[in-house]
Amino acid sequence: MFVDEINLTVLSGAGGSGSVSFKNSSIKSSPNGGSGGTGGSIKIKVNSELHDLSHIISNSSLKAENGSDGNKNFQNGKNGEDLTIEVPSGTQVFVENELYADLHERGSTYNVIDGSRSGRGNFDLISKRNPNPQICEQGQKRQKLNIKLLYSIYSDLAIIGLPNAGKSTLISQLTNSKAKIGDYEFTTITPNLGILNNSDFKLKICDLPGLIKGASEGIGMGNKVLKHLRNTKTIVYLLDPLNEQYSLNEQINLLNHEIEEFDKSLCKIPVIKVVNKSDAIEEDDDSYVYISAIQAEGLNKLIKNIEETYNKGSKRIYEDFQKITINSDNLNISYEENKFTCTGSIVEYIIGISGSSEEVNNEIFYRYEKSTIPEKLQEEGIQNGDTVVLGNLEFEYKK
Ligand SMILES: Nc1nc2c(ncn2[C@@H]2O[C@H](COP(=O)(O)OP(=O)(O)OP(=O)(O)O)[C@@H](O)[C@H]2O)c(=O)[nH]1
Ligand SMILES: [Mg+2]
Numbered sequence: 001m002f003v004d005e006i007n008l009t010v011l012s013g014a015g016g017s018g019s020v021s022f023k024n025s026s027i028k029s030s031p032n033g034g035s036g037g038t039g040g041s042i043k044i045k046v047n048s049e050l051h052d053l054s055h056i057i058s059n060s061s062l063k064a065e066n067g068s069d070g071n072k073n074f075q076n077g078k079n080g081e082d083l084t085i086e087v088p089s090g091t092q093v094f095v096e097n098e099l100y101a102d103l104h105e106r107g108s109t110y111n112v113i114d115g116s117r118s119g120r121g122n123f124d125l126i127s128k129r130n131p132n133p134q135i136c137e138q139g140q141k142r143q144k145l146n147i148k149l150l151y152s153i154y155s156d157l158a159i160i161g162l163p164n165a166g167k168s169t170l171i172s173q174l175t176n177s178k179a180k181i182g183d184y185e186f187t188t189i190t191p192n193l194g195i196l197n198n199s200d201f202k203l204k205i206c207d208l209p210g211l212i213k214g215a216s217e218g219i220g221m222g223n224k225v226l227k228h229l230r231n232t233k234t235i236v237y238l239l240d241p242l243n244e245q246y247s248l249n250e251q252i253n254l255l256n257h258e259i260e261e262f263d264k265s266l267c268k269i270p271v272i273k274v275v276n277k278s279d280a281i282e283e284d285d286d287s288y289v290y291i292s293a294i295q296a297e298g299l300n301k302l303i304k305n306i307e308e309t310y311n312k313g314s315k316r317i318y319e320d321f322q323k324i325t326i327n328s329d330n331l332n333i334s335y336e337e338n339k340f341t342c343t344g345s346i347v348e349y350i351i352g353i354s355g356s357s358e359e360v361n362n363e364i365f366y367r368y369e370k371s372t373i374p375e376k377l378q379e380e381g382i383q384n385g386d387t388v389v390l391g392n393l394e395f396e397y398k399k
Contacts, residue, residue, distance in 0.1 A: 001054060001190075002052050002054065002190040002191065003052050003053045003054040003056075003058070003151075004053060004150065004151040004152070004153075004224070004227075004228075005053070005148070005149070005150050005151070005224075006053045006056050006058050006148070006149045007058060007059055007146070007147075007148050008056070008058075008059070008060060008061075008062060008085075008146070008147050008148075008149065009059075009060075009061040009062070009144060009145070009146050009147075010042040010061075010062050010063075010083075010085075010112055010113060010144070010145050010147060011042070011061065011062070011063045011064065011113075011142040011143065011144045011145075012039050012040065012041060012042055012064050012113040012114065012115050012116050012142055012143045013038075013039030013040035013041075013063070013064040013065045013066045013067060013080030013081075013083075013115050013116060013142065014039045014066040014067065014080075014116050014139055014140065014141050015036055015037070015038055015039045015066075015067050015115070015116040015117045015118035015119060015139030015140045016035075016036025016038075016066065016067035016068045016069040016070060016077035016078075016080075016118050016119065016139045017069045017070065017077075017118075017119040017136065017137065017138045017139045017354075018033060018034065018035045018036050018070045018118070018119040018120045018121030018122065018124065018125070018136035018137050018138075018139075019033035019034055019069060019070045019071050019072060019075075019121045019122070019136055020033045020121070020122045020133075020134060020135060020136045020354075020355045021033040021071075021072035021073070021121075021122070022122075028132070028134060029132060031121075031122035031123045031125070031126060031132060031133055031134075032072060032073055032074050032122075032123050033070060033072060033121035033122040033123055034070030034072070034073070034074050034075040034076040034121045034123065035070045035076050035077065035118055035119065035120045035121045035123075035124045035137075036067050036068065036069050036070050036076075036077040036118035036119045036120075036121075036137075036139045037067030037068050037070075037076065037077035037078045037079040037080060037118055038067050038079045038115045038116070038117065038118045039064060039065070039066055039067045039080045039115035039116035039117075039139070039140070039142070040064030040065040040066075040067075040079070040080035040082045040083055040115050041064055041082045041083075041112075041113060041114050041115040042062065042064050042083050042085070042111075042112040042113045042145075043082055043083070043084045043085070043109050043110065043111055044084070044085045044086075044087055044101070044103065044109070044110045044112055045084050045085070045086055045087070045107065045108070045109045045110075046086075046087060046088070046089045046091070046103050046104070046105060046106055046107060046108045046109075047086040047087070047088065048088070048089050048106045050086060050087065050088035051088050051153075052088060052151060053087065053088070053091070053149055053151050055086070056085065056087075056149070062083055062085065063142070064081065064082055064083040064113075064115060065080035065081040065082075065083070066080045066139075067079050067080045067115070067116075067118050067139060068080075069139070070118075070119075070120075070121040070136070074123060076121075077118065079118075080115060082115070084109075085149075087103065087149060087151065088151055089103065089104050089105070089106065089108075089154070090103075090104060090151055090152045090153065090154050090318075091103050091149055091150065091151045091152075092149070092150045092151075092152070093110060093112065093147055093148070093149060094147065094148040094149075094150065095145060095146070095147055095148075095325055096146070097148075099321070100112075100147075100322070100323055100325055101320075101321060101322045101323070102320065102321040102322075103320055103322075104318035104319065104320055105320050108320050110322050111324075112145065112147060112325055113143050113145055113325060114143075116139060116140035116141060116142060116143055117139065117349070118139050118140075119136060119137030119138045119140075119352065120136065121136050122134065122135060122136050122355070125137070129366075130359070130363075133355070133359065134355050134356035134359050135353050135354065135355030135356060135359045135360055135363055136353070136354060136355055137352055137353055138352040138353070138354060139352075140345065140348060140349070140352070141348070145325065150227065152227050152228050152230040153191055153193065153206055153228045153231060153232075154204070154231045154232070155193070155204045155206035155231065155232045155233070156203040156204050156232070156233050156234060156310060157196075157203055157204070157205045157232065157233070157234045157235070157236060157306060157310070158205075158206045158228060158232040158234075158235050158236070159171060159206065159207050159208065159235075159236045159238050160211055160225065160229070160235060160236070160237060160238070160255060161210065161211070161236075161237060161238035161239060161240065161255070161276075162210055162211060162212065162240060162243060162246065162251055162254070163185035163186055163187075163209075163210030163211075163212065164183070164184070164187075164210065164240060164243075165210070165238045165239065165240040165243070165276055166238060166240065166276040166277060166293045166294070167188065167207045167208065167210070167238050168180060168181045168187060168188050168192065168207050169181050169276075169293040169294055170207070170236075170238060170276065170291070170293040171192055171194050171205055171206075171207035172194075173293055173299060174194065174196050174205060174299065174303070175194025175195055175196050175205055176194055176195060177192050177193065177194030177205075177207065179192040179194075179207050185210060186209060186210055188207060188208070188209045188210070189209055190209070191206050191207065191208050191209070191228055192206070192207040193205070193206055193207075194207070196303070198303055198307075201303075203306065203310070206228060206232065208225045208228055209224070209225050210225075211225055211226075211254075211255060211258055213254055213258075214258075215258040215262070216257075216258045216259075216260075216261035216262040217261075223262060226258065226259065226262040226263070227262075229259065229262075229263075229266050229269065230263070230266065231318065232269060233269065233270075233310060234269065234270050234271075234272065234306065234309055234310050235269050235270070235271045235272070236271075236272050236274050236306070237251070237252060237255050237271055237272070237273050237274065238274050238276050239251050239252065239273065239274065239275045239276065239288070241275055241276075241277055241278075241280070241281045242280060248285075248288070252273060270309050270310075270312070272289060272302075272306060272309055273287065273288050273289070274288065274289045274290075274291055274302060275288045275289070275290050276291055276292070276293050277292060277293075277294075278290040278291060278292045278297065278298060279294065279295050279297065289301060289302050289305055330344040330345050330346065331343075331344040331345075331346045331347065331372065331373065331376060332344050333376060333377065333380050335380060338383075338385075338386045338387060339386070339387045339389060340377055340380060340382055340386060340387065340388050340389065340397070341389040342373055342377075342388065342389065342390050346371060346372070346373065347373075347390050347391060348391075349367070350364055350367040350368055350371060350373075350390060351364055351390050351391040351392075351393060364390070364393065368390065373388075373390075377397065378399075382397050383397070384398055384399055385397065
């Protein structure tokens with residue numbers, strides 16, 4: 001079954017924690033605790049051998065490997081393996097309905113979430129301020145993101161029209177495609193692909209499900225059809241003179257309108273207006289190409305027209321687009337009854353320390369003072385005597 005849309009939850013690997021150890025354990029000198037390994041990242045990579053998303057399980061949770069913890073004697077933890085999701089070229093990545101990546105190039109890789117930060121061991125924490133640390137950092141937890149993958153087929157020519165216009169009949173005549181044909185509406189529910197092999201001319205053709213009024217708002221299979229126009233070079237409007245509801249002109253207006261409403265940029269793709277079922281009507285308008293798909297009449301003329309339009313059309317260039325997803329340094333402050341609760345990855349970093357309790361507290365306050373939190377708290381209107389909450393730590397605010 002052809003799959004062109006998938007929702008997924010992805011989680012980066014957690015960072016490994018550092019360790020506290022000493023060469024001389026009786027007097028706790030010469031720190032030699034190793035650091036944790038970084039967690040694995042989540043990546044999305046184009047594999048041009050793929051032609052849909054059916055190899056990915058919808059609504060599943062995909063996790064990268066955790067980094068392992070550091071150990072005594074300078075043993076650093078191993079980094080977690082990245083998890084790479086392979087997708088066909090022509091895949092878009094959405095986070096909360098916002099486009100984050102549009103992947104076209106072979107091998108192109110999008111970093112959805114970086115692996116979580118590792119914690120340093122007491123050897124890596126040696127500093128002038130603390131030459132003999134008895135503390136280490138904990139690794140950062142997994143970062144989670146809900147994403148949607150959307151695949152749009154590449155084609156040289158897409159055939160669109162109202163239900164029953166004869167689109168599947170036409171692709172079956174032009175190519176090797178075995179598209180299902182029926183005298184009822186919505187016979188086609190997923191796109192059919194076929195190759196037209198015409199001596200020096202080879203075209204990938206796509207037959208799409210029928211479009212109806214309101215398609216751009218998702219009526220019928222509307223946006224599932226329209227999104228496949230994103231990666232096509234030429235469009236055939238296949239018009240049905242036997243349609244009892246819409247005249248030829250009304251069919252053109254309907255198709256133009258739905259495409260424009262869905263995505264204005266698709267209006268630039270050259271369109272050939274083809275009237276099918278010429279076996280059943282009089283041909284009386286030069287602005288159309290008349291064919292009878294069922295009787296294979298007028299197809300050579302149509303192929304010539306497609307060839308000319310295709311060659312004349314500006315060659316569409318598909319460029320990758322990528323933007324960074326997770327801002328790893330985030331801070332949220334909530335306020336209730338003189339209590340300012342701070343959460344986010346900055347806070348996790350500040351309080352993620354273990355070891356000797358006195359040193360842990362000193363280090364937390366040192367990091368807190370150096371961070372942007374005091375300034376942000378002032379902006380939020382904190383007063384002396386109010387309470388600051390960082391994780392499970394509460395203290396009185398003093399300017
Ligand atoms: N008279 C006549 N009938 C045709 C012609 N082409 C297709 N048909 C008939 O029209 C009906 C619909 O054909 P399909 O090819 O399934 O149409 P479609 O546009 O793919 O339909 P959907 O997938 O439902 O949108 C079938 O009964 C075909 O036999 C033609 O050139 N002349
Ligand atoms: Mg069909």
